[in-house]
Amino acid sequence: NAGVTQTPKFQVLKTGQSMTLQCAQDMNHNSMYWYRQDPGMGLRLIYYSASEGTTDKGEVPNGYNVSRLNKREFSLRLESAAPSQTSVYFCASHRGRGTDTQYFGPGTRLTVL
Amino acid sequence: SQQGEEDPQALSIQEGENATMNCSYKTSINNLQWYRQNSGRGLVHLILIRSNEREKHSGRLRVTLDTSKKSSSLLITASRAADTASYFCATDAGNMLTFGGGTRLMVKP
Numbered sequence: 001n002a003g004v005t006q007t008p009k010f011q012v013l014k015t016g017q018s019m020t021l022q023c024a025q026d027m028n029h030n031s032m033y034w035y036r037q038d039p040g041m042g043l044r045l046i047y048y049s050a051s052e053g054t055t056d057k058g059e060v061p062n063g064y065n066v067s068r069l070n071k072r073e074f075s076l077r078l079e080s081a082a083p084s085q086t087s088v089y090f091c092a093s094h095r096g097r098g099t100d101t102q103y104f105g106p107g108t109r110l111t112v113l
Numbered sequence: 114s115q116q117g118e119e120d121p122q123a124l125s126i127q128e129g130e131n132a133t134m135n136c137s138y139k140t141s142i143n144n145l146q147w148y149r150q151n152s153g154r155g156l157v158h159l160i161l162i163r164s165n166e167r168e169k170h171s172g173r174l175r176v177t178l179d180t181s182k183k184s185s186s187l188l189i190t191a192s193r194a195a196d197t198a199s200y201f202c203a204t205d206a207g208n209m210l211t212f213g214g215g216t217r218l219m220v221k222p
Binding site for chain 2: 035040042043044045048090092101103104105106107
């Protein structure tokens with residue numbers, strides 16, 4: 001099993017450009033998450049999907065949209081990138097709510113100039 | 114705002130010593146989890162302690178939870194250089210985890 005995979009690994013954008021970060025998991029997990037991590041900080045939740053067909057805002061959703069394409073895939077879209085969105089983005093998944101651990105992807109390092 | 118706050122923010126010890134990190138949180142939780150992050154990598158789950166548990170062990174890791182004080186500690190015994198990483202606590206109060214800012218641990222050989 002590959003676990004949680006993310007593409008791309010690195011991306012540089014200019015202010016105003018758009019892009020989609022892709023995430024896929026092969027563990028048949030119900031819930032998927034997108035976090036951002038700024039230098040020296042912990043993770044902040046952007047959006048999550050508790051199950052296929054549902055999405056909810058997290059702590060910092062402004063400037064982002066998400067799509068739970070199917071049970072495996074959860075994408076994050078930046079419609080008009082801003083320098084404040086320069087960060088490392090992590091996707092995670094777990095089986096469902098409750099006492100359960102999350103499995104993280106390797107991250108996408110995004111720089112917005 | 115972050116639910117969990119780790120203390121200290123940074124810790125430097127010699128190989129073989131024990132490392133203790135603390136986490137405080139603000140609201141009631143279902144469980145508390147500790148994760149490890151090596152530089153430039155994703156987070157890896159270490160251990161989960163439920164709200165009705167007080168102590169849990171996993172190899173060289175020992176986690177305690179005091180719900181009356183809303184605090185947890187992670188002890189790594191007999192540390193190794195390979196333990197150098199950032200350690201995060203995360204609280205589960207429902208649908209999502211909320212992460213603290215992390216403790217950066219450096220273990221010198």
